[in-house]
Amino acid sequence: MRETTTRDRPTAGGPAARQSAADAATTAFRILATAAVFEPGFRGGGPIRSLRFILDTLPDDVDVTLVTRDRDLHATERYPGLSGELVHRDARSAVFYLDPVRPRQWLRLLRQIRSRPVDLLYVNSLWSMFSVVPILAVALRLLRVPAIMIAPRGELAPAALAIKSGKKRLFLAGWAPVLRRLGVRWQACSQLEADQIAAALPWARVMVNGNECPIPDRPPPPVVAHDGPLRLVFIGRISPMKNLVTALAAVARATRPVDFDIFGPDEDEPYWARCGQLIATMPGHVRVRYHGELPADEVLSTFARYDAFLFPTLGENFGHVILESLAAGCPVVCSDRTPFSELISSAGGAVVRPMTVPALAEVVDELAGRPAGERAAAKVTAGRRYRLWRRQVRELNVLDHARHFCR
Template sequence: MVKLTRTRPPDDAAASSKRAVRSADTARNYRVVATAGVFEPGFRGGGPIRSLRFILDTLPGDLDVTLITRDRDLHSPAPYPGLSGRLLRRDDRSAVFYLDPRAPRHWVRLIRHVRSRPIDLLYVNSIWSLFSVLSILVVALRLVRVGAILVAPRGELSPGALAIRTAKKRLFLAVWAPLLRRLRVRWQACSGLEEKQIRANMPWAQVMVNGNESPIPEHPAPPARAHDGPLRLVFVGRISPMKNLSTALEAVAGTTRPMEFDIFGPPEDPHYWSRCQRIIAAMPGHVRVRYLGELAAADVLPTFSRYDAFLFPTLGENFGHVILESLASGCPVVCSDNTPFSELIADTGGLVVRPATAAGLSRALDLLAARSPEERAEAKGTAGRRYRHWRQRHREPNVLAHARQFCR
C-alpha cells in the first residue's frame, strides 16, 4: 500500500515559515511597552525621567522596549523640536514614541507599532497619569493583549502624596483598585518603604522591590575647598507642596547665623510658589535667598558641588534621585525622614531631622553653620567618598530583567 501524504500549498508553507520566524524572534526578545508622562529631552519631571533613562541604558540584550511618552516637557505648551509623532530608536534594544494625545495620526501610528508583535509586559509609570489610565483601560477592554502588567507608582501612594487632593485621589482609588486587582497587576517598589506604602493601600498587591535606578558615578566628587563666609545651602527640585520648600524657607528664616540659600526648580504650583515668595520677602537680614530658575539634567551635579548642604524637607520620596546626586557631588543632605536613604544620609555626614519641622531644621542648620571652613570642606569630601562606597555595594538586576522573572 502506498500512503498518501497531504501537502500544503506553497503559500501556506511560506506563511508557516514567516510564523516560525516571528515565533523565534519572540522567544529571543522579551517585549515591553512602557508608558510615562514625560521623558528626555524633558527634565521637569525629575527623578522618574532619570530612573527610566538608567533602566533603558542598562537593558539586557534579549529585551525589546518601547517607551510611550508625551511629546513635550511637564507643563510645557510646546512640543520638542522634531520629535512629535516620531518613533525614535535609542539603540537596538529600546525606542521612544513621542505622542501628542490630541493628534489622531499619532494614535494610528502608535497603535500600528504596538500591535505589530505580541507584548509580554506593560510597564506603567504612575497611577494617575493619563498615559497609565488609558493603557490599562485598553488592556481591560481587550483591545491589546499583554502577558502581564507592572505598575510603578513612583511615590504616589506615600502618605505625603495622598494628603494632597486627598478626596479626589481616594475616590479614584476606590474605583480603580478593583480593576487593577482583577487584571492581576503587579507592582514595583523602589524601596522597602515604598513596598509598605503600596501594601497599605492595596493589601492584595504582589510587589517586586527593585531600586536599581541610578548609575554608579564614573568620576570622584570634585575636590572640596575650604571657604570663608556664610553657610551655602541649596534646594533642587520641583516647587510643589510635596517637596516642601515652604518649610525649608521657614527653617532658614528661623536660623541665627548668616546663610545663603539658592533655589533651583520649576514652579509647578503657582499658588504654592506665591506662598514661598511671601516667606522670601520677609527674610531676616542675615539670610540671603535667591531663586535661580530651572536646572538642566547635565547641570545638576556641578551645581550641587558648589554648596555646603542640600536642604530637602520632602514630604515623601519613593526613591530620591536628587539625594543621590547631591551625595555624588560631595554635598551633604539635610532631610526629613521620609525617604529610603535616612541611614545613608546620616552615614555621609548629613542630618536627618525627625520630625522635619521648621524649628528642628533651623537648629540643624545652625549646627552646620557653626562649623569651620575646614570642617565644611571635610564634610563634603566624606559625603562623596562614602556615597561611592555605598553605591558599589548596592547593585540589583535591571528592573525590567527582574520583572521578566517576577511576572511569570
C-alpha cells in the first residue's frame, strides 16, 4: 500500500526535538474512525464538515486514522488517485480510501490497523456498512479495541426512524444487544439528539458534544438592500428528511412575488418527482429554479445573496447548514426540530411551530411584505448573532472528550 502525503508537518529542531516528537507519537491515544463519505466528497453534507473540523482541531496527543469510501455519496466514479491509498493529512490524522468490493484493499487496511494498537473505534452512523463491519470485527475478536463510540448523526431521530421503519426496527432489534454487550458509548451533537438516543436505546451511555463547527469567524459579506421580490433559498440534500415538498407547497401559497432557488443533489428520484410536480404548478408571481449541486466552498457566498433560508427539516442532530446560513448573513426559517431554535429566532429568522404548509406560507408572506430596509436589517442581525454564538462555544474536541468519556 502506497502512502500519499498531502500536508506533512515536518519535525523542527535537532535530535532532541525529533526524539520528543517520536515519544509523543508512541504515547498518542490512537483512534480508528470510520465514515461512509469524506472529503474530497461533498454530497454527504454536514457530517463531512464535522469530521474535517474534528480532524483539523485534534490535540497533539491524539492520532486518528479515518476509513472512508473511495467516492462521493451515491457516486460511481472513484476519487482520482485515492482508491486504496492511505493519505496523511498532517502529523495527527490520515485517511484510508476504501473500495469495499476489492478484497486486496481490505487486506491492506487490516494490516495497517493491526500494525499498532487502537484505543478507540469511532464510527459515524448506526446503519452504514462502514460502521457495522468494524463493530462486527471487534465482536468476533478480529480487531482488538478496548472501546467503541457511535455517532449516529441523527439516525435515531423519530422522523429518520420513520423512513423504511420496518427494516430499521428489525435491524435494531438484532443489533442493539450486540452493541450493549460490547459496552458501546454514544456521541450526541446536542441534548435533543441525546434524548432521541435514550428514547430508542434506554441503556445507552451518551456523551453530548457539539463542537463540530468549521465555519470561520470572519466578517459576513456586506448587506445591500433591494426592492425586488423576496429571495428565498433551499440548500441541502433533496430527500424526505429535509422536507422540500413542504417548502414548495408553502411558497405556492404566497400572495406576493417570491423568487425561490434550490441547490442540492436530487438523491431520491420519487421524492424529486413530487417536487417537480409542485414546481410545475406555481402561480405566475412565484419563480422557482433548481440549480443542481452546490460545492461546499460556494455555500457561504450563495447564502449571502438571499433574504432567507427556507428549511422545514424533519430533524437535524446538528445542522451545519443553519450555521452556514447565519454566518453568511442569511436568516433562517426552520422547523423546531434542530438544536438551534433559540439562535434562529434571535437572528432575524423564524421557528415555525408546528411546521405545516399554512403556517410556513404565513411566514413567507410576512417576509415578502417587509420593506427592503427590514430585510437588510434582518441579514445584519443574522451575521451578528452567529458570531456572538460562536464566541460562546467552548468545548473539547469531540475525540479528546471521547478519550476521557470511554475510560
